[in-house]
Amino acid sequence: APKVVLITGCSSGIGLALAVKLAQDKQRRFKVIATMRNVAKKEKLETAAGAALNKTLEIKQLDVCDEKSIRSCVNSIPQRHIDILINNAGVGLIGPIECQTIEEMKAIMETNFFGVVRMIKEVLPDMKKRRSGHIVVISSVMGLQGIVFNDIYTASKFAIEGFCESLIIQALKFNIFVSLIEPGPVVTEFEMKVYEDAEKADYSQTDPETAEIFTNVYLKNSKAIFSSLGQTPEDVAEHTLKVITTAKPPFRHQTNAIYTPMTALKHADPTGALMTDSFYKMVFKYDTLLHVSLKAIRLIRWQAQKMRQGARLLGFR
Ligand code: NAD
Known part of the structure; x- marks a missing residue:
């Protein structure tokens, strides 16, 4: 039988590319539950999925910051049976910390860290009972290495890396695999969103030297790096496909x-x-x-x- 794969954050970027790739698998190995916070944004995915829509791909609402939404999505799946959970939903934040409020910082942790924790809490008991399952997290190279002006984003990815590093040993006892996918820059809406926010931000909260380093050194270099070294979301989806189809999946996998x-x-x-x-x-x-x-x-x-x-x-x- 095809494996049931639940993916979070499928309205754009890596999540969308991955949902489509798995749903269009020639060997029909997967049944994809492509979830998104706001189903009003499903059109792009529907178009990309083509004939796979409502056959090997089903779209469902799920907000990783809302336990009720997670519970009702998982409950709507027959026997709550999920073979592979792919935690992809995530948000970015760049800039000097003096210009960011604690509330903004907490919102990043809520999605990138607690969002994944909520998902795992919901599916892990079922996977343990079945003694099988695979939990995948789209982390980042910034889950391994801090990058200037990405302080909070990096912290959120380090947090989930530490969480998974602890969890995997217990999970393996139940024959459950955990894998962290660590892409470098990927050209998606993600970077556009962070740049847009950065351009709108008010740098009067920091000193002129920091503001200058951020806008003239960081932003310029970062854009150059994205355009020269950036991968496509399809590329990251291909790497993820390999990770979920190997007999003994790696705990960490860097895509670049x-x-x-x-x-x-x-x-x-x-x-x-x-x-x-x-x-x-x-x-x-x-x-x-x-x-x-x-x-x-x-x-x-x-x-x-x-x-x-x-x-x-x-x-x-
Ligand atoms: P993206 O912005 O296109 O996709 C992120 C998706 O998550 C969006 O569809 C968004 O709506 C969704 N999302 C945000 N909050 C949510 C919530 N509360 N509930 C459900 N969905 C929510 O960007 P992307 O690049 O495809 O990002 C996917 C993942 O890849 C993220 O975890 C990101 O941290 C990671 N990543 C991205 C890059 C990059 O350079 N783009 C690099 C490394 C890792």
Whole structure:
């Protein structure tokens, strides 16, 4: 029988691309419950789904910030049976923290962290009873590495990474897999929304130097990075398909190899100096990402060798 896959945040971006990809699977391996907060925005998905609509793809309302909405969506599924839960809904926030209210920050945590926690709380007991299931979270490389002016967004993704890192050990005991997908930049409405908000924001709450760094250094570089290194949502959907169809799914999966050395910097040097120096240079001294990456790769190799030696000493082969 096809696997029941519930995806959150399917009105745009990665969620939409993934819902369509799984619903149009040639081998018909999936029955997709494509959920969105506001079903009035379903047209784009309906059009993209084409003939799959109401066959292998069904659209349902679900707001990850509303327990009632989550409960009634899950209850509407036969036997509440979900094989694969894909937590995709998420929101961004960029800028100097002096310009953000605690309420705005809490809203990010509500969606990106507690939104996923609410979903997992709802489906985990059923998965445990069936002793099978797969929980996927669309995290980010920013769940592994902080990025300037993304303080709260990064914190929300770190939070869910820590949550999943704790949960997976228990989950595995019940034959439930947990996977974090960590994309780098992806060209979706997400970045447009954060840029729009950033352009409307009032920078009088911060000093002129910070405002200047944010608008002239960060925003410009960030837009350049999105247009040069950004992946398509279809690309991320393809990676996610592979993760959910492998026999033993990975706990972490990065979709953009260019970012792997960046996220490894802190592991290569536990004092954090390599990481902070590299990022400082990248942002303020315009060192190239390549230069930093090469330095990091050399250090990581050295570190890995030391770790293997350590493991041998401890008796792990
Ligand atoms: P997007 O803005 O197109 O999609 C996010 C979706 O989540 C939207 O459809 C939005 O309506 C939905 N959503 C927001 N709040 C919700 C709620 N309370 N309940 C249900 N749905 C809600 O952006 P995207 O890039 O497709 O983002 C999808 C995921 O990918 C997010 O978790 C994001 O953090 C992550 N991500 C994005 C990028 C990127 O560069 N775009 C990079 C790494 C990770």
